[in-house]
Amino acid sequence: MGDLIAEAVEAVRARPRTALTALGIALGIAALVATIGLTGTAAAQLSARFDALKATTVTLHGLSEDETGEVGRVERLNGVVAAGVVSAASGELPTVRASGGPPVETVVMSASASALRALNVRPVSGRAYQDDTDRGRQVALLGDIAARSLGIDHPNTEISISGVTYRLIGIVTTPELDSQAPLAAIIPDWASAKRIDFGEPQLVIKTRLGAAQQVGREAKVALRPQAPDTLPAEIPPDPRHLRAQVETDARDLFLLMAAVSLLVGALSVANTMLIAVLERRHEIGLRRAVGATRGAILTQFLIESGLLGLAGGIVGGIAGLDVVIAVALAKGWTAAISGWVLAAAPLTGLLVGLSAGLHPAVRAGRMEPLTALAT
Template sequence: MTALVPARLRFGDQARVASIGLRARRLRSALSALGIAIGTAAIVAVLGLSSSSQAGLLHEIDRLGTNLLTAKSGQAFSGQAAQLPQEAPARISRLAAVEQVADTATVDTAKVYRSPLIPPVSTNALTVRAASLNLLPVIATSVDQGRWLNSATATEPVVVLGAVAAQRLGIDRVHSGQRVWLGGQWFYVAGILKPAVLAPDIDTSALVGYPAAQRYLNHTSIVHGKAANGPPSTMYVRCRTSQVSAVHEVLAQTANPESPNEVDVSQPSDALTARAAASGAFNSLFLGLGIVALIVGAVGVANIMIISVLERRSEIGLRRALGATRGQIRTQFLSEAIALAFLGGAVGVAAGVLATAVYAATKHWAVVIPPEAWAGGIGSAILIGALAGLLPALRASRMAPTEALRTV
């Protein structure tokens, strides 16, 4: 007599059988999948937002240009603040690869306030600077409201506020007669600048012309026995992109031949690029939180599958009595766990992509979702579902038909 060989279930039939438990307990299944969805959404959103922010920042760097160098007065060997030579900008402009040079000078003796009634200690961390008239195109920013300094207003008590300085002073627009208390007297506000990404010091500054700083703020220096505009403290140098490294090497020596060690030279775009790379440093923390959520979701899946096995002992016994093998029972419950995790992972990926798209739109970034984000989210959800459902599936397959049918 030929022994009967149990028939194999087709994939479609197996999927339909596996979905019975999920459809019969929809609320419990949804709550169990929620943990998987939250973890997957966190992973996708973290990687998506990080990639989108880096892409946005790198695009901003390309737009502003990578050929800007800054030279600032550093410290002398004695530890005191060094001073750049008066003729430093003129020296630098003679370099063949240099296209533009602008400079500012910090006026340490002057502070800016909204009115003379403000306590002197409430400086709002704002700085008064004298600025050359070609500053804005060199640092790649422009006027948001009002006007920039010109050859006439640079000699008068007129000031232009950086974006942050205007905000801290409570000035959101420029109108006729708008004034601030600067250096112990009234200065008229001519304009407010847009944020200077490559020169953040400008954002917290009140900018006046060099002649006005000499005339009204006593910012002067003596050159060959004559009074001259005060020495610069920061110089902004635009050079040919192909010659940035060469200019960087000689910039300190050119600015101050006698003491090049007292000049600090930097490339602002390098700092922005480093910030783009450093923005991923926090990814590990949020990815860790996402993994914790996935583990919590896995516990929920394992819990619902164990309860499902206990509640469905009669079903298991009946199927075994009708010829279902242990492997088919094991596959049924394992498939349920994987399907539950897959649904949670799919919802999580959709939520993570949506969160990334909405936030990137508010920041005017391109939406970038790395393939490893959504693929890793779905893959990790399925893997966790398989691991969470393995023990309940083995338990169900090992249940004897006679023992299971006792609950019928």
């Protein structure tokens, strides 16, 4: 066996073109290691990157007038940051007019002061209204996009909403991409709103990260204890499950790409070994004539293809690790890759090389001495 290994090593060294085929396996192994390492590293950072607003917002629909007055019960639940009632104008859009400007059809929302906190509404200029200082006053807010459409660039002016005058005290926005707040005129729930028909009220609850599932269940019981399941609720998925799903989907996609690269490398080794068998017919015939068995010939070619795969696995594992570290450093992450992945890379390359070289090795072992020497 030692002689066969030495001959196989010498055969690979003597044919640089054959050795280059190991690069195909190296690329596949590098892609495999990098994929597993990067998905693991990204998963470790996903919690910090997760959209906390969507992961911490619960919405209850179909509240009765009595239930909207019991928001305090929900605010006292463990894990609740803020909760408030929001209603949007239904039917045709109301008109909003700045001083001296034309009327513009605009989304109008009625929201309690606590609802502004639950919606993560933030002032761009001016301020938001407060329960203690502004209650009873005809004040309003404008989303930043709505303010631009009305030609308003600063608060402390008067606007008209469906013929009712309000004091604009703030221009606001929100980081939530699908929120209507930037497009809307927002008035407090105590303000007079003639000729505006508001739709059903919704209770918006902002929770601490990871508490949305629990708060969603408990809020329904707090507001409608006799029949909590009849209260429709929008509860975001558990971020841990969503993270696992995203990680799995990303890993599956990239592992498929890595498998394709590995398959291309295996086919390259198989093709190169098959060509090597044809080029070395005389060598095979001479060795068979002086007593080499079929098994010895087959074993030598398997060793050669295995060496190519092993070299590709080692190089690919190192290259994949370098990619993971480079990406982690560029992103400011902490690289996370299991030791078993690096240990499995050379073994995987060896198995791929052996599999790719099996057919050429069998073909070489079946050559008859006279036939091989005569061609």
